[in-house]
Amino acid sequence: MTPPPAHTTTAEVIAAAGDRERRPPAMSVGPVGWLRANLFSSWLNTAVTLVLAYLVVSWTLGLISWGVINAIWEVPGTGAQVDTSACREARGEGACWALIGEKYRFILFGLYPFEEQWRPALVVAIFVALYVVSAMRRFWNRWLGFIWLVALAAIGVLMWGGVFGLRFVEQERWGGLPITLILSTFGIAFAFPLSILVALGRRQTSMPAVRALCVVYIELIRGVPLISLLFMASVMFPLFLPEGMNIDKLLRAQVAIILFAAAYLAEVVRGGLQALPKGQYEAADALGLSYWQKTGFIVLPQALRMVIPPLVNTFIGMFKDTSLVLIIGIFDLLNTAKTSIIEPAWQGFGVEAYLFVAAIYFVFCFAMSKYSQDLEAEFNRHRRR
Structure with a gap:
């Protein structure tokens, strides 16, 4: 502990020590304190938080894999000659966004x-x-x-x-x-x-x-x-x-x-x-x-x-x-x-x-x-x- 300066009075030293004692612990304020109070306040709360976090992360990764990584964005042909075999092969693993590219005008405006x-x-x-x-x-x-x-x-x-x-x-x-x-x-x-x-x-x-x-x-x-x-x-x-x-x-x-x-x-x-x-x-x-x-x-x-x-x-x-x-x-x-x-x-x-x-x-x-x-x-x- 660093000694106080020579010119510091006893009252100032006591006041400074009191300020340090009145500060809340670092783990009870800020984001860390909020997490401890709301998500990890007990063993049951911690278990529920971890399970839900696992489900959210796994679902998000699966959605990204299905909707972006393995998605089919284009298929050959248009109208009656469209070939959707690539979409059918990827069914269950990737989304077929080629449907939106082919039908978005009909979806938005009907038979206009x-x-x-x-x-x-x-x-x-x-x-x-x-x-x-x-x-x-x-x-x-x-x-x-x-x-x-x-x-x-x-x-x-x-x-x-x-x-x-x-x-x-x-x-x-x-x-x-x-x-x-x-x-x-x-x-x-x-x-x-x-x-x-x-x-x-x-x-x-x-x-x-x-x-x-x-x-x-x-x-x-x-x-x-x-x-x-x-x-x-x-x-x-x-x-x-x-x-x-x-x-x-x-x-x-x-x-x-x-x-x-x-x-x-x-x-x-x-x-x-x-x-x-x-x-x-x-x-x-x-x-x-x-x-x-x-x-x-x-x-x-x-x-x-x-x-x-x-x-x-x-x-x-x-x-x-x-x-x-x-x-x-x-x-x-x-x-x-x-x-x-x-x-x-x-x-x-x-x-x-x-x-x-x-x-x-x-x-x-x-x-x-x-x-x-x-x-x-x-x-x-x-x-x-």
């Missing part, structure tokens, strides 16, 4: 004319840009509605065509990712305001008829699966239309999805309204605000802020539930992936197709989840102490 597939690709880009702009708070003003109208008009022109020299493409040939984005985007855009009105109607005490109607709507829609609503929209709804009148099946599916999502969202919004302290309502009444002023300026902003996680959870569920539109003959992203492996040459390689689609779903769903977390943290910043 091959030479016109730049149009649905541009539609996907417009949707993504629209989501990004809508997520930025600096655009939360009157211009956002105008941007949405222009973007949706451009999407309709690109998908249908028939104007500006674009070839007309009937809706029956649409498919893939654009269908998924159209159904989910319009579903969220129309279901959310409808759910707010239904939630407010269910809490009405001065209008029993409106309250009863909202209760019946919510309980009826939530009591049946989405498949049944899609089936009724496809088969039974046309029976109630005047003779000679027909509504496109994509629009019928869209209406069914909107009604289904609105019922679930209404209950989420109602939960936020009930969680709001009664004093907020009384304060608004004391200010002499009308019902809609109280609801729009005081009640709804606070209620929606508290239910951001379940709202986004419902949005994500609806985004994935669009795959059920296959029952009425609409091929969304998941259904085009299923159809892509029907050909005899590609049968047996469904895992690769489903992983490709799962990655696309994950990107959109994770983006919604991450944005909701950031939005919730920003809105609840005033609650932090």
Whole structure:
């Protein structure tokens, strides 16, 4: 031990020794301390950690070997003349990513004319840009509605065509990712305001008829699966239309999805309204605000802020539930992936197709989840102490 300098007083020596004694042990702080406290705190915890670490490492190495090292990226031939013998020889040992290289355009855009597939690709880009702009708070003003109208008009022109020299493409040939984005985007855009009105109607005490109607709507829609609503929209709804009148099946599916999502969202919004302290309502009444002023300026902003996680959870569920539109003959992203492996040459390689689609779903769903977390943290910043 190094002796203290000659000019150091006894009090300084004691204080320095006390500081050294008060320092925590090196093994109890930092990453090493976290590992000891959370993963190796006991013999049972250590055993579980080692077993799980072995499983994770072995699974990761196996996945890398199957998906990268031994994978087949290209096969000779195209179309009906494709030779998939290399993929079949490597089955079980390596992935056949050549399927994605051969079928990715069909998976993404369905039966849309091959030479016109730049149009649905541009539609996907417009949707993504629209989501990004809508997520930025600096655009939360009157211009956002105008941007949405222009973007949706451009999407309709690109998908249908028939104007500006674009070839007309009937809706029956649409498919893939654009269908998924159209159904989910319009579903969220129309279901959310409808759910707010239904939630407010269910809490009405001065209008029993409106309250009863909202209760019946919510309980009826939530009591049946989405498949049944899609089936009724496809088969039974046309029976109630005047003779000679027909509504496109994509629009019928869209209406069914909107009604289904609105019922679930209404209950989420109602939960936020009930969680709001009664004093907020009384304060608004004391200010002499009308019902809609109280609801729009005081009640709804606070209620929606508290239910951001379940709202986004419902949005994500609806985004994935669009795959059920296959029952009425609409091929969304998941259904085009299923159809892509029907050909005899590609049968047996469904895992690769489903992983490709799962990655696309994950990107959109994770983006919604991450944005909701950031939005919730920003809105609840005033609650932090």
